[in-house]
Amino acid sequence: MTSLVIVESEAKAQTLSEQSGGVHETLLLPSAPMKVSHNPNAARLYTGETGFQFVPTEKEREFAKGLLTNLHKDIYVALESDQRGEYWSWMLSKFAFAASKGQKGIRRIHVSGFAGEELAESFRLVEPVQENAAASFYIRSLFNSCLLRHLNRLFGTVNGPGSLPLNFATLTALFLLEEREAEVGAFSGPAKWQMAAKVSTPAGAGTVRLQEAYEITDDGFFKDPVEVKKALALFEGRPLTVKGVAESDFTIEPPMPYRLAELLHDGYTILAMGPAKVLHALQKLHSGLAVDGRHTGLISAPFAVIPLQHQATLSRIRKAVSTIYGSGELIERQ
Structure with missing residues (x-):
């Protein structure tokens, strides 16, 4: 039986279908699926939480119908690993749980990349939906709504x-x-200065930098313009002659993965791309592009949070307890 994977873009849906060989069906969710309301006096719902109710939005009623007709399948949520992705996952999980009267749960996967190996690994590391984080985001969204109303009242704009x-x-x-x-x-x-000069050699033109000036600098850096003038005076009236050129081998290490902040900075300073354009390009490269006629993801997700396997986490906890308190404090569960 095929499983159902919920994604938020057509590019992800197409890439997922092609990379999995049709093992996973996809259901597209382009906007917020539910309206969330809270009544602390409401009776305990099937969701397991008092007072939260989830009603499909007008725009996503067809999506909700598709979800209800597929409750018999294994359902995974592969939305982005950001606040919005966790929030929407929470809505879907609680809605399906209530619709099935507590018989059906939705599992969360954090897809690090939509290439074959990364995608397969993501399905091996499933986890429950993070309810506490999503509920907290819901509370923050209520605060944000109040903040926007007050700003509009004070300044006439948001x-x-x-x-x-x-x-x-x-x-x-x-x-x-x-x-x-x-x-x-x-x-x-403080700012520092260097001295550089363009010279011609039999091998071609090049740039040389001053490495040392007696009693002025021993590392080629000058603290202020006064020191620069002193160094220039040493060369006044004396032509420069290239007596020899020495070459030394060096290795350029492979580049480390970009951090998001660094990528946003370089995108602006080097390519004059604003943050929105950089993030849009990242989304396209992550969701998948056609390469040799087949859609595949080209980069890992900037917001991916890959959960550790349970046994590995448990082993780390036991090791820490043993180191701090001694092995005698480790008690096997009965």
Whole structure:
């Protein structure tokens, strides 16, 4: 029997279908699937939580019908491993649990990459939906709604310069960036100078840098322009002559994986791409592109959270307990 995998984009659905050889069917979820409401006085629901109710949105009623007709299959949620992905997974899990009267659960997978090997590994590392994190996100979304209403009342808008949304996440990021900029300004080292000259050699033109100047610098760096002028005076009226060229071998190590912050920085400084464009390109490369007529993922997910296997985690805990408290504190479960 084929299993059902819920994804949020057509590119992921096509890549998943081609990479799995049709073993997994896909169900597309492009927008929020449910409306969540909370009534602390409501009777305990089939969801196992008091007061949370999940009703399909008008836009995703067809999706909800498709989900209900496939409750007899193994269902996996392969949404992004970000806050929205966890939040939507929580909605789907609780909706299916309630619709099946507690008989059906949905499993969560964190897909690190949509190539064959990474995809197969993701299905081996399934886990329950993180209910606490998703419920906390729901509470934060309520706070964000209140914040936006107050900002609109005070300023008449919820957007800042450049149409920047003034929500909880954006304002938090702006405050952190301002603190970081102040910290860098307070503790950054002083600027230094170097001397370089273009020279011609039989092997062609090149650039040389001053490595040492007696009683001025022993590492080629100058603390201020005064030292630079002193070094220049040493060469005044004296032509430079290239007496020899020595070459030395060196190895360029393979590049390390990009961190998201570094990639956003380089995308802007090197390619003049804004953060939104960089993230959009990442999504396309992660979800899969056609290579030799077959869709495959080309990069790992920037937000992927791969759960550790249970036995490996348990082994690490037991080792830590034994190291700190002694092996006598380890008691086998009966």
